Amino acid sequence: MVGRALQWSRWFVLIAVVCALAGSIALLVYEAIVIVGDVAATLHMRPVTPKLAKTVAVGLIEALDVFLIAIVAQVISLGLYVLFIDETMPLPRWLRIGDLDDLKSHLVSSVIAVLAVLFMREAVAWDGSRDLLGFGAALALVIAALSLYLAVKGKH
Incomplete structure (x- = not known):
């Protein structure tokens, strides 16, 4: 009885799958609409300046x-679906997820x-006013730690 309930409970993962999807x-969709709006606004701006180009690049x-x-x-969403609902779902080789560690690796x-x-x-x-070096160093440390995690995980 408990085993059957636990087996059935895997379907609750569909909540996470649907919400993530x-x-x-x-x-x-939202960002596509933003880009279309930004492109339309940019086409109407005059004159085109290097500052405008930088603003468009940042956008x-x-x-x-x-x-x-x-x-x-x-x-x-795909990973949770494959792990809990349908492990036979055909996916490209680079997206195959066999366990939660694989999903974490994709996330990392x-x-x-x-x-x-x-x-x-x-x-x-x-613009010279913020500490870009400190920000970059902090991100580099986080990226290095995450890369080390991936490297160590890959050896096991």
Whole structure:
């Protein structure tokens, strides 16, 4: 009886799967709308200056950051679905998830990419008033720690 209830309880993971997927889709659609609006606004701006180009570049980098986060949510949704609901779901080799450690590795890899984009955004927008070196060093330490985790995990 308890075993059957526990086996059935795996379906509650569908709540997380659906919510992560809905969040991913919402972020993708929202940011696509933002980009279209920004492009339309940029086309109407005159004169085109280097400062405007820098502003557009920062906006694009921010959009890429949101897209990466949306993709992370989608990967988590897929991973949870495969782990708890349907392990036979066909996925590309690079997205195959065999256990929760594989899902964590995908998440950590994605976090590294998001942190790199975050630093790139700050570097492009840098106006000399903030401590970019300290920010970059802090991010580098976090990225190094996460990379070490991936390297150690890969050896086991």
